[in-house]
Ligand SMILES: Nc1nc2c(ncn2[C@@H]2O[C@H](COP(=O)(O)OP(=O)(O)OP(=O)(O)O)[C@@H](O)[C@H]2O)c(=O)[nH]1
């Protein structure tokens with residue numbers, strides 16, 4: 263199998279943060295987006311950013327910018343579809359998705375997802391820790407993009423439901439201390455992440 267491509271999902275509205283771009287929030291002197299790029303880039307064949315609105319605000323990153331292929335902020339599944347369409351055009355077989363708001367995600371995310379999906383014709387696996395799945399952290403086959411488009415058109419919004427319908431497996435990650443999938447949804451979460459770094 264070819265090395266997966268990567269997509270960083272930053273298409274949400276950050277309502278719990280009071281709006282704006284969560285990807286641009288600063289943590290430890292760098293943006294949440296640059297934390298995600300640093301972790302994912304070494305693990306993938308190529309990297310893109312899924313975000314909506316004015317593309318100029320991410321131009322400096324140099325990353326291909328993928329808007330949601332459906333309007334109205336239908337949720338992360340739309341960003342995963344954007345990533346699959348892009349990877350297909352790049353000649354890829356699979357995509358690994360990550361959220362822009364999870365700065366401590368595992369440095370072995372991609373190899374562990376690949377291991378979990380070993381032997382599958384259409385490799386699909388979701389990350390989990392502490393007994394919970396993190397559906398926006400997943401390995402997705404390009405071959406499912408037609409099915410994903412159809413599911414979105416039917417109104418499917420749940421990432422895990424789509425994965426379950428296609429035999430998605432689970433990659434469990436250890437979380438002995440801080441959960442590596444700790445994600446920043448509120449200003450209090452951002453303060454907590456700053457405290458972790460300090
Ligand atoms: N492409 C895309 N991504 C989304 C959408 N909604 C959420 N996401 C992404 O899914 C991931 C997890 O979502 P949340 O943590 O709820 O982020 P959010 O939706 O921006 O924040 P809230 O509005 O506070 O829920 C983040 O990486 C979001 O950017 C969407 O409509 N489209």
Ligand SMILES: [Mg+2]
Nearest residue numbers: 363445446447
């Ligand atoms: Mg979140």
